[in-house]
Amino acid sequence: MGPDPEGTEPEATRRDADVAESSRANRGWWDRNADEYQVEHGTFLGDDRFVWGPEGLDEVEAELLGAPEDLKGRDVLEIGAGAAQCSRWLAAQGARPVALDLSYRQLQHALRIGGSIPLVCADAGALPFADASFDLACSAYGALPFVADPRLVLREVRRVLRPGGRFVFSVTHPIRWAFPDEPGPEGLSVAASYFDRTPYVEQDENGYAVYVEHHRTIGDRVRDIAASGFRLVDLVEPEWPAWNTSEWGGWSPLRGALIPGTAIFVCERD
Numbered sequence: 001m002g003p004d005p006e007g008t009e010p011e012a013t014r015r016d017a018d019v020a021e022s023s024r025a026n027r028g029w030w031d032r033n034a035d036e037y038q039v040e041h042g043t044f045l046g047d048d049r050f051v052w053g054p055e056g057l058d059e060v061e062a063e064l065l066g067a068p069e070d071l072k073g074r075d076v077l078e079i080g081a082g083a084a085q086c087s088r089w090l091a092a093q094g095a096r097p098v099a100l101d102l103s104y105r106q107l108q109h110a111l112r113i114g115g116s117i118p119l120v121c122a123d124a125g126a127l128p129f130a131d132a133s134f135d136l137a138c139s140a141y142g143a144l145p146f147v148a149d150p151r152l153v154l155r156e157v158r159r160v161l162r163p164g165g166r167f168v169f170s171v172t173h174p175i176r177w178a179f180p181d182e183p184g185p186e187g188l189s190v191a192a193s194y195f196d197r198t199p200y201v202e203q204d205e206n207g208y209a210v211y212v213e214h215h216r217t218i219g220d221r222v223r224d225i226a227a228s229g230f231r232l233v234d235l236v237e238p239e240w241p242a243w244n245t246s247e248w249g250g251w252s253p254l255r256g257a258l259i260p261g262t263a264i265f266v267c268e269r270d
Contacts, residue, residue, distance in 0.1 A: 008204070008205065010202040010203055010204055010210050010211070011202065011203050011204075011205075012200070012201075012202050013201050013202075013203060014196070014198040014199065014200060014201065015198065015199065015201050016198070016199065017148060017199045017201050017209055017212045017214075018148050019125065019147070019148040019149050019152070021148075021209050021212065022146060022147060022148045022199070022209070022212040022214070023102070023123055023125070023147070024209075025201075025208075025209035025210055025211055025212045026102065026146045026211065026212055027102045027103060028210060029210055029211045030101075030102065030103035030105065030106055031103050031104060031105040031106075032105075034082075034103055034105035034106045034108070034109060035105070035109075037082075037106075038082075038083055038109050041248065042083070044056075044246065044248070045082075045083075045085045046085055047083075047085060047088060047113050048085060048088035048089050048092060048115075049085055049086075049089055050085070050086040050089040050090065050140070051085075051086075051140065052064075052140050052170045052236075052238065052262065052264055053140065053141060053170050053238060053251075053261065053262035053264070054246075054248035054249070054251035054261060054262065055238040055239070055240050055241065055244060055251070055256060055261060055262055056241060056243075056244045057236075057238040057262075057264075059086070059089065062236070062264075064168045064234070064236065064264065064266050065136055065138060065166060065168055066136075066166070068093045069093075071090060071093040071094060071095040071136075072093060072094030072095065073094060073095070073096070074095045074096065074135040074136055075095075075096050075098075075133065075134045075135050075136070076090050076095045076096065076097045076098070076134060076135065076136045076137065076138065077097070077098050077100060077127075077129070077133075077134045077136070077137040077138075077157075077160065078090070078097055078098065078099045078100065078137075078138055078139065078142075079100050079124050079137060079138070079139040079142050079143050079153075079157070079169075080100075080101055080102070080124065080139050080140070080141065080142010080143040080144075081099035081100055081101045081106075081107075081110065081119075081142065082101060082103075082106045082109070082110070082142070083106060083107075083109035083110045083112075083113055084097075084099035084107075084110035084113070084115070084117050084119065085113075086099075086138065086140055087099040087110075087115075087117045088113075088115050088117065091115065091116075091117055095136075097117055097118075098117070098118045098119075098120060098129075098134075099117050099118070099119050099120070100119075100120040100121075100122055100124070100127070101119075101120075101121060101142070102121070102122070102123055102124070102143070103121075104121050107119045107121055124139075124142070124143035124144075124147065124153045124156065124157075125147060125149065125152040125153050125156060126156065127156045127157070127159070127160050129160045130160070131159055131160065132160070132161065132162045132163075133160045133162075134160050134161055134162065134165060135161070135162055135165055136161075136165060136166050136167075136168075137157050137160070137161060137165065137166070137167040137168075138167070138168050138169065139167075139168075139169040139170070140169075140170050141170055141171065141172075142169075143169075144169050144171050145171045145172055145213055145214065146212060146213060146214065147214065148199070148212075148214060150214075150216065150221075150224045151224050151227055151228050154167075154224060154225065154228035154229075154230065154267075155228045155229065157228075158228055158229045158230060158269050161269045162269075163269060163270070164268065164269065164270075165268070165269045166266070166267065166268050166269075167230065167267045167268075167269070168264065168265070168266050168267070169264070169265055169267075170262050170263065170264040170265075171221075171262070171263055171265075172261070172262065172263075173237065173259075173260040173261050173262055173263045174194070174215065174216060174217050174218050174220075174221070174263065175194060175218075175259060175260060176250070176259070176260075176261060177192065177194060177196075177215045178190045178191070178192055178193065178194040179191060179192075179250075179255075179259070180250075181249065181250035182250055183247045183249070183250055183251065183252030183254065183255060184252070184254065185254070187250055187252075187254075187255050188254075188255065188258065188259075194217065195217065196215070197214075197215050197216070197217075197220070198215075199212055199213065199214045199215065200212070200213045200214075200215070218235075218263070221263070221265060225265060225267050229269065229270075230267035230268065230269055231267065231268050231269075231270055232265060232266070232267055233266050233267065233268050234264075234265075234266035235263065235264070235265055235266070236263070236264040236266065237260040237262070237263055237264075238260075238261075238262050238264070239256070239260075240253055240255075240256025240257055240261070244256075
């Protein structure tokens, strides 16, 4: 992960981190590391592609939000939008996207790339929109891996969706938490309990969190979805394609051929 503001290497540990600490730490981390992230991954993500994860599954082929022709005229909320690449693709299909992110610096990259998409800097656990404002919502590795209370986010998303609306979100596949976050052979041996929900925290020398990531098992995710008023209609685990020879953190062709790296939950609001 990235350095803390003083430039010293943060300490990686496993400990509890509540909603406020997680939000504060991750807002700061993404603000500090947005430039590096966009330089490193911007080419893979493109300026106007909708990629669900490091495997490279594209919404063009996946159609998890629906057929492209059905997106025209739809109000869509993208959560954890980063530089709003997915929102630009949605706009090109005739949708009306709104790109939301916790990080102001990430949204500055959205401005740098350009386009007329509305940008909103806000926490996904307190969406600044009226009830039933959107037809669809999506999140490609945004918000859900980083929040202490995913039901808070899910309930907010349900609130702003219209009846029949769909929410699709991707996260690190939960099984990955049992393995070291390494792309090579060392990342193929189980090193921790899959059932240990203790958050991964990077903290500075004073013990303040500078990055937090939260683990949920597959069962936890399903229960969170159901308890928040959604119906789970699909769970997609993308296989690593032969064309993708790149590494992204702990994701790699070696690991991707053996264990899943991404889980995509397709949910509908009744």
